[in-house]
Amino acid sequence: MFPLIFSALLLSLFSTSCSLISTSPHPLDSLTPDEITAIRRVILASPLGSSSGPLSFHYVGLDEPDKPQLLSFLSNPTAAPRPPRRAFVVARAGKETREVYVDITNSKIISDSTYGGIGYPIFTLAEQAAAVSLPMSYTPFIESVAKRGVDLSQVICSTFSVGWFGERKKGKRVLKVPCFVAGEAANFYARPLEGITIVVDMDEMQIVQYRDRVQLPVPKAEGTDYRQRTKSGSVGQPEGTGFEINGNIIRWANWEFHLSYDVRAGAIISLASVYDGEKCACRRVLYRGFVSELFVPYMDPVDEWYYRTFFDEGEFGFGLWASPLVPEADCPAGAAFLDGYYAGQDGKPIKIENVFCVFQRYAGDVAWRHTEFGLPEGVIREVRPEVSLVVRMVAALGNYDYVMDWEFKASGSIKFGVALTGLLEVKGSSYTHADQITGEPHGSLLAENTIAVYHDHFITYYLDLDIDGTDNSFVKSKLKTVRLASSDSPRKSYWTVVKETAETEADAQVDVGKEPIELLIVNPSKKTKMGNDVGYRLISGAGTAGSLMTDDDYPQRRASFTKKQVWVTAYNKSKKWAAGLYVDQSRGDDGLAVWTQRNRLIKNTDIVLWYTVGFHHIPCQEDFPLMPLLTGGFELRPFNFFESNPIIKSPPSGLLPSWFNCTFSS
Amino acid sequence: MFPLIFSALLLSLFSTSCSLISTSPHPLDSLTPDEITAIRRVILASPLGSSSGPLSFHYVGLDEPDKPQLLSFLSNPTAAPRPPRRAFVVARAGKETREVYVDITNSKIISDSTYGGIGYPIFTLAEQAAAVSLPMSYTPFIESVAKRGVDLSQVICSTFSVGWFGERKKGKRVLKVPCFVAGEAANFYARPLEGITIVVDMDEMQIVQYRDRVQLPVPKAEGTDYRQRTKSGSVGQPEGTGFEINGNIIRWANWEFHLSYDVRAGAIISLASVYDGEKCACRRVLYRGFVSELFVPYMDPVDEWYYRTFFDEGEFGFGLWASPLVPEADCPAGAAFLDGYYAGQDGKPIKIENVFCVFQRYAGDVAWRHTEFGLPEGVIREVRPEVSLVVRMVAALGNYDYVMDWEFKASGSIKFGVALTGLLEVKGSSYTHADQITGEPHGSLLAENTIAVYHDHFITYYLDLDIDGTDNSFVKSKLKTVRLASSDSPRKSYWTVVKETAETEADAQVDVGKEPIELLIVNPSKKTKMGNDVGYRLISGAGTAGSLMTDDDYPQRRASFTKKQVWVTAYNKSKKWAAGLYVDQSRGDDGLAVWTQRNRLIKNTDIVLWYTVGFHHIPCQEDFPLMPLLTGGFELRPFNFFESNPIIKSPPSGLLPSWFNCTFSS
Structure with a gap:
């Protein structure tokens, strides 16, 4: 349903490119x-x-x-x-x-x-498969299952990282293996075999510890399933893709970027550049960006739950657990799909089909509009629809599904969407009604014998911004109230802007929402014609929770970056992972909070922005058995990057950027 | 592109209705x-x-x-x-x-x-038209225009409310009339005739005060226009509407509500009820909701600017300035449009065509999904697309356009979208480069001789929630860190939830983002089967700014409700307007902050939730001449309202709610 005039113009743009990434194969290819x-x-x-x-x-x-x-x-x-x-x-x-x-x-x-240091690498899928099969032939476990009146053939086990809780000696490479009852429902997370602890040594591949501490009812399967038995139908979007994919390079409207897959990070966006129609030039925005860590701590200190403080990316792999996307369901009709490849435990390549999708989004919104009633020649109504480009992946880490969107807008904005859905991690309980609850439940009673435990989700992004070049600065524009003397004005006050350029890494840690402040990444050596620093602004959306654990708590020491949403560091190629390179059983001696203790200078140099989207999750009935999408995210929006609104010349069909008059040299 | 099966099922639902609003004409009709x-x-x-x-x-x-x-x-x-x-x-x-x-x-x-009290009613369009014509025949103004080398035929004037700045005597009903130069560009706001103050007595309809204080350059017209000269093309959404409109009553999926127009409030949503497929019953959510005030204070204390502290709804009318919506531009193809009628100054009805649109939105997102790798029988992938219903209006109050969305989801959520676009209000200046700026600029230099003045936007919603009935309570779920003794657990801390039911209006004022808290409106006499209070949760999105003016500043006294995002009051039919009934020249002695000084009991009674979406606006180059959409809003999301996820049984085509098995009696 995009008109011909638009498609034709767009195709002509594709013959040009931002020279920075016009090479094939590309050095950043997966x-x-x-x-x-x-x-x-x-x-x-x-x-x-x-x-x-x-x-x-x-x-x-x-x-x-x-x-x-x-x-x-x-x-x-x-x-x-x-x-x-x-x-x-x-x-x-x-x-x-x-x-x-x-x-x-x-x-x-x-x-x-x-x-030889502390911590272990990401677990392979093969060794996790081996670990979950061990209990099935382990006599004490078979007895525990029988004691609970459960059919062993219906039992399914999972692999949970053990964390670190102050042990001085380096721990063995072990996993805990909690088990569940599948039975007639697919949602086994809703039916834990509560009270049992199994520890598996992953190098020996054997059970090294077993405990059946307490027997609690297995919640009912009824009402926990989420599958559709009769498949039918689909919904669709307008015809036509509107974008071009050459190898790993994607071009759309005024954007060009490189998309690659990494088994740990998932999607990596590199060398994102936007075409400036006034300068007739591609301008650099993002050198490299990806999700660096995903920390999910649960809030129950009991024996079977205290350690559940998952670093889902560093311990399990955000890319490894990427879900193949379902066409016309995970992504609309007209989407393009890309595959990803990782090395299996034996080193051989394994394919994840449809690991990413790319599509043009039109949600019925406007990009800009104005109605002018004030002119003598009559009413003006100028409206431009908003069409954007989305790159999507879904990481399905056990029970939770994270829908991760990178949305590029012709206005120059990049919106980062985090959407949570999937199944709750629940705890067996003797309670069948809230009136029975005595003491601290550590969660919400959502079904008989079913407590969904309180927890958090912290998604930390690594964003190596190169606004118009490598050397950038981080600026805090603080809004300050100024009191006026009564002789100055009938007003008694106003607010103004006090800009502070962060000198060092310590200056750049920000708890958003605590004070009125706007955060900018600028290129101090580039100015607009009017003399304003060229830059991008960081705008928080929903999901600004910070961690509430005490600073000395072990999981918090490992994830100490989750107390502030914003960090800025001096670029260092090897410093990519917010919780350190080896996260399993890590002790917090690597990662963002440790590096920044050096408090390096970050002014007018190559810097990296780290942003954490955070949610506290008090589960409710509607989250059971499977939570409707809960969304959050943030936006990087041009702020004095362009000389004026870059889409002011866009036609009523929406998308066309303002650079179609440029003569291209490439 | 919605499949036949979906349309057919949906139509069958339309034969049923929530009995609460099945009457025609409806007592709440516009x-x-x-x-x-x-x-x-x-x-x-x-x-x-x-x-x-x-x-x-x-x-x-x-x-x-x-x-x-x-x-x-x-x-x-x-x-x-x-x-x-x-x-x-x-x-x-x-x-x-x-x-x-x-x-x-x-x-x-x-x-x-x-x-006989303080304050004046909304200005009529006719009297504003009369006021702006006065300067054209006023000799001192004609001389001022000539002195600036401007052609009088290109001058356009506007009407700005004067506010209140501590005067003891009741002011006359006056407006200030700032003027601009249109010339070849339609964007006259970008070209102020700075330094001139004209005051018009609206009852006498004559200029009662004139001052030409200082002469500053008129900014250039170049680069300020936003019109498309050659019209072409459109973008579209899937075929089919998916909803039904009977008079003012709208039904879609599991939702039913009444939509009416008011010249002050704009769109009013009443009697919104959601069908519960498990209870086979319509359940009440929102008795009445609308935008109660829109406060836009500018931050320049100079003579021509200090008073610019607009109460755009109470002074000018949010519905009066509603823009007729442009099909396939303001709203996607397939949208339905409704007209609105108001009384003109002479009392005769005037029609605003297409004042609202209603459309089904599919943005390519999912409503929920899960990929399960953990089952022996193979991978499960269940994905449901997200389709929602949007009611939209646009208020184009002078230079700014506010796109206001009410989005209903089959999950039971209502999302409230506020999107800002339109033209900047700028101040003439002698500066042509940032390096020349000395002292406090009170804004951003965005073009030669053009300073876009710092300002705020505060949009205050009135939401009379009736969750499952009239008597509700407001609950603050505070997340508190608990420190553990070392003997209790390897963990040192966790967070838990401490619920506080607000007793009085003073307990219910919340500055969101200042502490970890979840806010709920519950019906304490209704419980889920598990014993949880039935309720809805308020989730803030982008736009949580609070006012920064000092408490004693006059505009702040008139808008004192803008320092906290959340207020809850006991229901009182006459208390609708956050800044009081008569806002023009009001002194803060009516409105939300005044009523709540009575500190009424709000527990288990009929209560109203007030929520303010707020933005501080430091203009940037990209906002000039016309700002790309900046979005914010909030969500009301079911929290223990349903027994479980209400869309868990929805088919892969997305929309169908889980209540198609109910037998209807109505």
């Missing part, structure tokens, strides 16, 4: 299946491959080129040297964690070292 | 043109009509029936007496404000009294 296979071959042929005991691959990802080298190459791909294609691999062999850098192009190991 | 004509006739025939001097109508609206009487009638429309059809009229005659209640059915005056 690892291909062939590359993953080659990496495995190189490692198996190395001394590490012939080490005694099984070798397992826990992380295989692109070791992105150094930023100066990449930017230099992209600015002149024909003359400048192409950055080497490298991989970073975390493997386990002989109960040791190995860090291996592989030169993919030349099929050789660059370095191979043992990591 | 005044019809015939009724407006009849009201005028009755008043003109009364002594008021023959009083000397002109009679002007400033507000003609439905005097809604008393709530108990209305609820009694609606619960049994055949037997109970129909509430009388009455109007409330505010008129001016002989420089006096008259309050007239008219019995429409019996064509008679119920009461007619003179209002």
Whole structure:
């Protein structure tokens, strides 16, 4: 339903591109299946491959080129040297964690070292599958199941990370394995076998601890299912895609960016640039952005629950648990789908079909409008519909599903959407009515024998903004009330803006909502014609909760970045993960809060913005058995980046940016 | 593109209705043109009509029936007496404000009294048109225009309310009339004739004060226009409306509500009820809701600007300035449009075509989903698209356009969207570059000679919630950190919920974002099966700014409700307007903050929730000449209202609620 005139103009734009990323293959492309296979071959042929005991691959990802080298190459791909294609691999062999850098192009190991510090890598799917099968043949567990009158064939177990609770000795690589009853309903999370603790040593792959502490009723299956038995129908969006995908590079309207998959981070958006129709030039906005961590602590200190303080990305992998998207359901008709590849435990490539979708969104809203009644020649009504481009992935980490949207607008805004849905993690209980509750329930009684435990969700983004270039500053525009003397004005007060440029990392930690403030990333060496610093503004949406645990609590020490929504750090290629590189059983001695203790200078230099979307979750009846979407997020909006509204010249059909008059050189 | 199965099922639902509002004509219907004509006739025939001097109508609206009487009638429309059809009229005659209640059915005056207090009614369009023409023949102004080298034929004037700044004597009914230069661009707001003050006595309709204080450059017209010269194209949404409109009653999915127009409030949603598929019953949610005030104070204390502290609803009329909506631009294809009628200054009915639109929204999002990897029988992927119903109006109050959405979801949520767009109010200045600025600019320099002055937008909603009945309570669920003794658990802390039911109006004032808290409106006499209080939760979205003026500043005294986002009051039919009934030149002695000084009990009684969406606006280059949409709002979300997720049984096509198995009696 987009008119022909629009489509034709848009296609002509596609012949141009932002030169920064017009190269193929692109140095930031995700690892291909062939590359993953080659990496495995190189490692198996190395001394590490012939080490005694099984070798397992826990992380295989692109070791992105150094930023100066990449930017230099992209600015002149024909003359400048192409950055080497490298991989970073975390493997386990002989109960040791190995860090291996592989030169993919030349099929050789660059370095191979043992990591002896605290913490363990992401769990593989294969070892988790092995762990959950152990209880099925473990006699004490079989007896516990029988004692509860449950059929063992209906039992399903899961894998929960154990955390760290002040132990001085480095813990073994273990997982806890809570079990559930599936039966006739698919929603086994609603039917826990409460009171049982099983600990599995993941290197030995055996149960090393077992406890059946207390027997509580298994909640009923009735009313917990969510499946549709008869499939039918779909809803749709307007015809036509409106965007172009070349390899990993996506172009739409005035935007161009690179989209890649990482088994830990999920979607990575790189080199996002926006075309400026007044300057007839592509301008850099985001060098690299992704979800860095997802922290989900539960609030019940009882034996079977205290440790449930999941770092879903660093422990389990946000990309590893990405759900294949369902066409015309997860994404509207007309969406394009992309696949992702990760290395399985054995190092071989595994495909996640439809790991991302890309679609043009029209939600019936306007991009801008004005009705003018005040002119003598009659009423003016100018309205432009809002059409945007969405990149979506869904991470289905066990019971929860996170719908993650990157929405690009022709106005220059990027909106980051976080939407939570999925099943509640519940605790068995003897209660069948709220009147019976004595003491602290640590959750909401939502069905008979079913307490949905209080918890939080903290989604931390890494955003290496390069507004119009690499060197940026972080500015806090504080709104201050000024009191007037009575002789100055009939008014007694007004507010004004006091700008503070953050000098160091400590200056840049902000608890949003605590004071009236606007937050900007600016390029202090670039000005508008009027002399304003070129920049982008960070606007919080729903989801500004901060962690409420005490600072000395162990999970909080591991996730200490979750008390402030905003951090800004000096760029350092290796500092990507807010909770540190090795998160399983980590102790808070790596990550955002530790790095920033150095309190580096962050003024007019390459900086990274970290933003945490947070929700406290007091479950309610409507969340059971499966929660309707709860949305939050934030926006990065141009603020004195353009000289004026960049979509003021857009036609009534909505989308067309204002740069169709530019003559392109590329 | 909605499948046939969905449409067919939906139509069958339309044969049923929530009995509470199934009557036609409905006692809450907007005044019809015939009724407006009849009201005028009755008043003109009364002594008021023959009083000397002109009679002007400033507000003609439905005097809604008393709530108990209305609820009694609606619960049994055949037997109970129909509430009388009455109007409330505010008129001016002989420089006096008259309050007239008219019995429409019996064509008679119920009461007619003179209002002798502080403050004046909404300005009529006709008198504003008269006021802006005065300067064109006023010699000192003609000289001022000539002195600035401006062609008088290009000058356009506007009407700004004067506020109150501590004067003891009651002011005359005056307006200030700032003027602008239109010329070749339609955006005259960008080209102020700075430095001139014109005061018009609205009762005498003459200029009573004139001052040309300082001459500043008129900003250039270049780059300020926003009109499309060649019209073409449109974007569309899926076919089919999916909703039913009978008179003023709208039914969609599991929702039913009454929509009416008021010249002051704009859209009024009444008697919104949601069908509960488990109880097979309609359940009441919102008795009546509308925008009660819109306060926009500017932050420049200079002579021509200090008074710009607009109460756009109480002074100018949110419904009066509603913009006729443009099909396939303001609202997507498939939208239905409704007209509105108000009484002109002479009392005759005037039509606003397309004052509201109603449409089904599909933005490509999901309502809920889950991917289950954990079951032995294979992966489950259940996804339901999100389709919602939107009621939209746009108030174009001078330079700004407010896009106001009421979005109903099958999950039971109501989302309230406020989106700001339109033209900036700017101040002429001698500056042509930021480097020249000395002292306090009170705004952003966005173009040569153009400072966009700092300001705020506060949109205050009146929401008479009747959750499952009239008597409700307001509950603050405070999240409190609990420290654990080291012997209790390996954890050191957790958070829990401490519920406080507000006893009085003073307990119910909340500054959102200042502490971790969830806000609920509950019906304490209704419980879920598990024993939880039935309720709705208030969730803030973007736009939580509070006013920053000092408490003793005059505009702040008139808008003292804008320092806290949340207020709850005991229901009182006459207490509708947050800034009082007569807002022009008001002194803060009527309105929300005054009523609540009585500190009435609000526990388990009929209560009203007031919520203010607030934005501080530091203008940026992209806002010039016309700001791209900036959005905010909030959500009312069922919280233990249903027994479980009400859309868990919805089919893959999205919309169908879970109540299609109910047998209807109505």
